[in-house]
Amino acid sequence: MKKSEFEARLLEGLETLSLDTLSDAEKEKIIDYYTELYLDKAETGMSEDEIVAEWGSPRDAAIKVLSDGADDDREEAKQTAKADKKRFKAKSGEAKRLAKKAAKEAKADKKRFKAESGEAKRLAKKAAKEAKADKKRFKAESREAKRRGGATKEDASKTRNEAKDSADGGGSANKNIKINQKQGGKKMFRNKTFWTVYFSGFIITFPLTAALFGAAVGIASAAIAVVVAFLAVAVSFILGGAALTVFGVYYAFISFNDGVLAVGSGIVLFGLGLLFYAIVSLPAKALRAGKNKKTNA
């Protein structure tokens, strides 16, 4: 056998026995090893055939090269290779069985996953629907709140102006008042409970409020009527009394007694008129006096 043939069959054997797991680099190393041995032996004068014959069969060489390095018998090497082949078949059978099992489990997992993802999709749809409804509700509520917030803007600005007037000139105090009022006002006007209570209270107390108001108006009207009546009486008594007094003085020249009587009646009437006037004007005078005191203080 020639060296090249030996090498070719050696490579074949290596590929078969190693189940083609040997790398090209490793195969090259092995060939280089034999080439070096060949060259070293050739230098000693041996022929190619002699050298190759010493190496034995390429298949045995392949077995030995792939072994752990024991110089086995050919038969033992065959037995080992057979045993390895058997073991490999068993392992590959086991591997196939495990692969089948894994494939089955993967199928079952796929089924389970489909079911779970279907359930997850359904839940996600439901959550999306609920979120949409929440969004709609929130929009409606915020619109309502904005509307209420707009109606109370005027009140808020009034309060702001009052705060400006009463302030001692400190801008930051006014600002704080404005901010607090605005915020408090906004908070209050957003409060549903507040409005419910307010309107309920208003509806309940309206009749009473109306009655009180009516009574107040009536009383005030009556008071005014009394004052006007007193004034009218006072004026008429003063004028009447003055006229009677003058008439009495003139009539005294005609009939002294009747004249004196007329003068007396006139004076009395005049006095009554002043009294009535005093009754009506005294309270007003007192009020005016009190106001003047306050302003002077």
Added chain:
Amino acid sequence: MDAQFKKGLLDACVLSVLSKEESYGYKIISDLKDIIEISESTLYPILKRLEAGGFLTTFTRQYGGRLRKYYAITRSGRHKLVDCEEDWREMRGVYQKIFEDENIFK
């Protein structure tokens, strides 16, 4: 000789050869031929295993117009050789007892 038993022995033999001087494939086989039966195909995996274990190192050197691969023992290789020697002493003691002392298991 038992294959497994021989395997350990061959490691020690190769390291022993290399502990004397650097050598190459054909020379190692030649040096060991008179001591123990070893073929070119058997030597390759031994050298490969010892190199993988860090017990020897390889390098190439120019020789006669070609590059020849040489093998040299490392420090780890020397320690392993010492371990092999100790194993051998222990084994020899056991073999002596079991094969030379007839009364040992009585």
